[in-house]
Amino acid sequence: MKREDVEHVxxxxxxxxSEEELQTFGAQLESILGYMxxxxxxxxxxxxxxxxxxxxxxxxxxxxxxxxxxxxxxxxNAPQLDPEGKFFAVPxxxxxxxxxxxxxxxxxx
Amino acid sequence: MSQQYxxxxxxxxxxxxxxxxxxxxxxxxxxxxxxxTQVCPVCLGLPGSLPVxxxxxxxxxxxxxxxxxxxxxxxxxxxxxNYYYPDIPKGYQISQYDLPLxxxxxxxxxxxxxxKVVGITRVHLEEDTGKLAHVDDRNESWVDLNRAGIALxxxxxxxxxxxxxxxxxxxxxxxxxxxxxxxxxxxxxEGSLRCxxxxxxxxxxxxxxxxxxxxxxxxxxxxxxQSVQHEIHRQSAALSRGEEVAQETRLWDEAGQKTVAMRGxxxxxxxxYFPEPDIPPxxxxxxxxxxxxxxxxTPPKERRKALVEKGIPDxxxxxxxxxxxxxxxxxxxxxxxxxxxxxxxxxxxxFLQELNQRGISEEDxxxxxxxxxxxxxxxxxxxxxxxxxxxxxxxxxxxxxDPESLVKELGVSQVEDQDEIGKMVDQVIAENxxxxxxxxxxxxxxxxxxxxxxxxxxxGRANPQIVQEILKKKLxx
Numbered sequence: 097m098k099r100e101d102v103e104h105v106x107x108x109x110x111x112x113x114s115e116e117e118l119q120t121f122g123a124q125l126e127s128i129l130g131y132m133x134x135x136x137x138x139x140x141x142x143x144x145x146x147x148x149x150x151x152x153x154x155x156x157x158x159x160x161x162x163x164x165x166x167x168x169x170x171x172x173n174a175p176q177l178d179p180e181g182k183f184f185a186v187p188x189x190x191x192x193x194x195x196x197x198x199x200x201x202x203x204x205x
Numbered sequence: 206m207s208q209q210y211x212x213x214x215x216x217x218x219x220x221x222x223x224x225x226x227x228x229x230x231x232x233x234x235x236x237x238x239x240x241x242t243q244v245c246p247v248c249l250g251l252p253g254s255l256p257v258x259x260x261x262x263x264x265x266x267x268x269x270x271x272x273x274x275x276x277x278x279x280x281x282x283x284x285x286x287n288y289y290y291p292d293i294p295k296g297y298q299i300s301q302y303d304l305p306l307x308x309x310x311x312x313x314x315x316x317x318x319x320x321k322v323v324g325i326t327r328v329h330l331e332e333d334t335g336k337l338a339h340v341d342d343r344n345e346s347w348v349d350l351n352r353a354g355i356a357l358x359x360x361x362x363x364x365x366x367x368x369x370x371x372x373x374x375x376x377x378x379x380x381x382x383x384x385x386x387x388x389x390x391x392x393x394x395e396g397s398l399r400c401x402x403x404x405x406x407x408x409x410x411x412x413x414x415x416x417x418x419x420x421x422x423x424x425x426x427x428x429x430x431q432s433v434q435h436e437i438h439r440q441s442a443a444l445s446r447g448e449e450v451a452q453e454t455r456l457w458d459e460a461g462q463k464t465v466a467m468r469g470x471x472x473x474x475x476x477x478y479f480p481e482p483d484i485p486p487x488x489x490x491x492x493x494x495x496x497x498x499x500x501x502x503t504p505p506k507e508r509r510k511a512l513v514e515k516g517i518p519d520x521x522x523x524x525x526x527x528x529x530x531x532x533x534x535x536x537x538x539x540x541x542x543x544x545x546x547x548x549x550x551x552x553x554x555x556f557l558q559e560l561n562q563r564g565i566s567e568e569d570x571x572x573x574x575x576x577x578x579x580x581x582x583x584x585x586x587x588x589x590x591x592x593x594x595x596x597x598x599x600x601x602x603x604x605x606x607d608p609e610s611l612v613k614e615l616g617v618s619q620v621e622d623q624d625e626i627g628k629m630v631d632q633v634i635a636e637n638x639x640x641x642x643x644x645x646x647x648x649x650x651x652x653x654x655x656x657x658x659x660x661x662x663x664x665g666r667a668n669p670q671i672v673q674e675i676l677k678k679k680l681x682x
Contacts, residue, residue: 104475108287108288108289108475108477109289110289147282147480147486148282148480148482148485148486150485152485153485153486153487153488154485154487154488155257155258155484155485156257156258156259156260156263157231157257157258157259157260160231161231162226162230162231162232162245164232164233164242164243164244164245165244165245165246165249167239167240167241167242170241170242170244170245170249170350171241176345178340178345178347182239182240182241182347182349183240183241183338183347183348183349184241184291184347184348184350185343185345185346185347185348186291186345186346186347186348187344187345187346188339188340188341188343188344188345188346189290189291189337189339189346
């Protein structure tokens with residue numbers, strides 16, 4: 097597996113790998129992918145893709161009333177909060193953009 | 206000779222559904238609210254929680270698809286779109302990839318009197334993300350997950366548009382159609398309708414697509430128009446200088462009136478989609494599709510056509526059908542005063558101005574349509590002096606009383622009485638002898654100055670036609 101591919105996967109997962117880890121995980125990924133390659137030996141031309149292992153369909157919920165969590169409970173495991181204890185606080189996201197939202201909200205709003 | 210470039214534009218629109226509950230959990234899906242008070246283990250992405258599909262979200266998406274002429278999938282599924290960003294607590298967004306609920310639709314727009322069909326590639330259902338607030342002085346971002354998990358519909362067009370005007374016409378028509386479905390607030394400023402154009406340019410006469418850029422952060426029709434125009438210009442200028450256009454996401458810089466590349470360009474996103482294992486696939490029955498189809502309202506385009514057939518100018522009709530509530534209100538006015546053209550003039554003019562000034566939605570008008578219709582009749586038939594019309598209209602909004610009582614209370618009924626007007630005319634002639642003798646001498650156009658003086662004397666209440674008739678009688682014999 098190419099070194100750039102390992103670095104790319106690490107970047108997508110937002111983890112930093114040391115030189116040694118790059119080697120170790122690279123080799124492991126290589127062997128996992130190699131193992132899965134075995135499936136390629138089968139001829140699946142006439143086989144429908146099967147995205148689900150369980151034969152269940154149309155699982156809708158019936159919208160029962162449901163109370164949200166109290167904020168204290170919702171924020172209980174947050175590593176850090178804003179001074180008023182209303183928000184999850186995370187290290188500032190600089191120069192990145194959410195793939196879904198464009199620029200995020202205004203400071204302090 | 207300088208090379209001419211043709212822009213190619215596609216639009217991606219996100220529509221936040223207005224449902225009582227979120228898409229995959231039963232948390233309330235309201236706009237705003239105290240931060241992090243409309244959350245539960247599912248939309249917080251806590252371990253062990255499982256999302257379950259809200260049927261109303263699926264139905265609303267099917268209705269949106271049908272109203273855009275789409276085919277509805279009989280088999281559909283959800284997929285995970287993986288990325289790490291603090292607005293998405295699970296590390297992935299539940300979305301749809303290769304089997305969207307709706308595909309292959311179209312929407313017809315009119316630009317400069319020409320009809321044009323814009324292809325709709327797909328309409329799919331996904332979940333909204335949380336909101337981030339960046340706090341510069343603390344070097345932190347604050348996360349509010351109230352919005353996370355609210356049902357979001359994504360509507361993607363083919364790259365069929367070739368000018369900023371076409372893009373805006375598409376967006377306006379789309380917004381009108383969607384707002385008739387009552388599935389969303391469709392509010393660009395508040396972000397329940399978000400638009401991301403992608404734009405490329407190519408030399409005129411060629412058919413290969415150029416490199417495209419995407420613009421984010423657009424919250425009004427005006428900004429869509431300006432930013433797309435700017436981006437077309439920027440790309441064409443770059444190509445004519447022999448430069449290349451970089452594939453990137455850009456933001457609209459309101460202050461600088463230009464698009465700017467986002468800082469910290471990343472490697473291309475790699476979402477690694479795969480089928481959402483927590484949600485079994487959906488089979489949509491023919492009956493469900495037909496029920497949804499039967500529930501569709503008369504689309505704005507057809508209502509507009511019907512209004513034009515009643516003799517209303519195109520322009521008036523277009524403004525009135527922009528909102529279904531306003532179109533209904535207009536129809537209701539006609540049952541009291543059946544003068545479509547006159548009522549339409551009021552509804553796109555002074556009446557709309559009052560609504561806007563008072564921040565009243567066209568869907569939520571506090572005045573009974575009979576009152577508005579009566580007001581219109583009185584204004585047209587001379588029951589209210591011209592100068593007092595605005596005052597009565599404002600009073601209509603302030604008091605909610607019927608216009609006939611208001612005219613009496615305010616003492617602003619139009620003066621029609623020949624003798625009363627005759628006296629005022631005599632006074633004006635006496636005070637403006639010079640002009641009066643010009644009229645007597647044959648300079649008939651000068652009479653208008655005297656009409657104006659008489660109107661002024663009557664404080665705008667005299668019927669101007671009668672004033673003119675009496676003046677003519679007295680001066681021209």
